[in-house]
Amino acid sequence: MGTKNKILISGYYGFDNSGDDAILRAIVNDLNNNIENVEITVLSKNPSYTEKVYKINAVNRFNIKAVIETIKSCDLFISGGGSLLQDVTSTRSLLYYISLMRMAKFFNKKVMVYANGVGPINGRMNRIWTRRILNKVDLITLRDEDSRIFLEELKVDNENIYVTADPVFTLNPTKPDKVINILKKESIPENKPLVGVSLRNWRDSDNLVVNMAKAIDHIVEKQNVNVILIPMHYPEDLEISNKVLDKVNNNSTYVLSNKYSVEDIMGIIKKLEMIIAMRLHSLIYAASQGIPMVGIVYDPKIEGFLKSVDMDYMCPAEGIEHQNLIEKIDIVWSNREKLKKNLAKLDEHMKKEALKNTYMAKELLEK
Known part of the structure; x- marks a missing residue:
C-alpha cells in the first residue's frame, strides 16, 4: 500500500452552507x-456530519489541541476553497485562517491556498x-x-500564483428522476x-423582499x-425565502422547504x-x-463572477x-437559449x- 499522503483541508465547513459544502465535495472528489x-482530514464545525457525508476524517475546528496535532501529522495543508481571506464577515474569521496557515508553516508543512476568492x-x-502569510x-x-488583481494591490510577491476556477465546476448534478x-x-x-430565485439576508433586506416579490x-x-x-x-435563506413567498400576489411561487x-x-x-x-x-x-442568470450583487465577488462568465446582468x-430588476430579467428571459449555448461552452473550459x-x-x- 505504501505511506499515506495525508492532506488536511481548512475552510468554512460544517455550517450548513450549500456553497461551501459543494466546494468540499468537489475538492474531496478531485483529490480522491x-x-x-x-x-483526507477536514477541519469542521460538525465533524461527525462531515465524516458521515464525505466519508473522510474530520476534526473539530475549534478544538485547538486536536487541530495542532492534525497539522503536525499532515503532509499538505490546504486552505480553501471559498472566500476565506476577507474581513467583510469579520476580522476574527480572517485571523483564524491566517493563524492555521502560519501554524502549518511553523511545522514545516507544505501549504496551498486552494481556489480562493481573496x-x-x-x-x-x-x-x-x-500579505506576510501569502508570501x-x-x-x-x-x-x-x-x-489576482487584489493580491497585486496587496503587494503579495509570491511567485507561485495561478488563476484557475472554482472547484464546484467539476461536480455533477443528481439524476433527473431524483429531481422529479x-x-x-x-x-x-x-x-x-421553472424559474429559480435564491436570496440571502443582507442590509436593507425588507426592501429586497418587497422588490423581489414584485419582480416574481x-x-x-x-x-x-x-x-x-x-x-x-439554512436556516437564514429559508427565512427570507418565506418572507418573499408571503409578499407575492400569485399562486405559482414555491419554496424548497427541505434541505438537500x-x-x-x-x-x-439544471431544470430551470x-x-x-x-x-x-x-x-x-x-x-x-x-x-x-441575473445576479443580485451584495459583494464584489458576485460582480466579478458574473463578468467572468459573460453574464453582465x-x-x-x-x-x-x-x-431595474424586471428589465434585467426580461433581457435574460428573451435571450435565454443563446445564453444557454454560451454557458455550455464556457463550462467545459x-x-x-x-x-x-x-x-x-x-x-x-510529490515534491
Whole structure:
C-alpha cells in the first residue's frame, strides 16, 4: 500500500452552507480521483456530519489541541476553497485562517491556498498579516482574476500564483428522476417552465423582499412560469425565502422547504429556464449547468463572477428597484437559449481550469 499522503483541508465547513459544502465535495472528489493512497482530514464545525457525508476524517475546528496535532501529522495543508481571506464577515474569521496557515508553516508543512476568492481586506493590519502569510505559502490558486488583481494591490510577491476556477465546476448534478421526485415531494408542479430565485439576508433586506416579490409577480404573469425559491444556507435563506413567498400576489411561487445535498440542488437548478440569485455558488451551480442568470450583487465577488462568465446582468442588493430588476430579467428571459449555448461552452473550459487545482496540489505533494 505504501505511506499515506495525508492532506488536511481548512475552510468554512460544517455550517450548513450549500456553497461551501459543494466546494468540499468537489475538492474531496478531485483529490480522491487524482492522488493515489490519499488520506483526507477536514477541519469542521460538525465533524461527525462531515465524516458521515464525505466519508473522510474530520476534526473539530475549534478544538485547538486536536487541530495542532492534525497539522503536525499532515503532509499538505490546504486552505480553501471559498472566500476565506476577507474581513467583510469579520476580522476574527480572517485571523483564524491566517493563524492555521502560519501554524502549518511553523511545522514545516507544505501549504496551498486552494481556489480562493481573496478580498476585500480593509483593515490595515489585516492586510499586512495576509500579505506576510501569502508570501510564505508554497502555492496559491485563485478562482477569479479579481483576486489576482487584489493580491497585486496587496503587494503579495509570491511567485507561485495561478488563476484557475472554482472547484464546484467539476461536480455533477443528481439524476433527473431524483429531481422529479424532489419536486413532487415539495408539491412543485412541472406544468409550466421553472424559474429559480435564491436570496440571502443582507442590509436593507425588507426592501429586497418587497422588490423581489414584485419582480416574481411580473415574470409569473408575463411568462406564465412557476417560481422556486431555493435556500442555499439554512436556516437564514429559508427565512427570507418565506418572507418573499408571503409578499407575492400569485399562486405559482414555491419554496424548497427541505434541505438537500449539493448534487440535488444542482439538479434542481439544471431544470430551470433561468435563475435570479445572490449567493455566489447558486450562480456557479447555474453556470455549470448552462442556466442563464441575473445576479443580485451584495459583494464584489458576485460582480466579478458574473463578468467572468459573460453574464453582465445584475442589480445591487442595497436599494434594489423592481423596475431595474424586471428589465434585467426580461433581457435574460428573451435571450435565454443563446445564453444557454454560451454557458455550455464556457463550462467545459471552467471544468478543465478547476481540475488544475488538483493537479497542482498533487505536484506539490510529490515534491
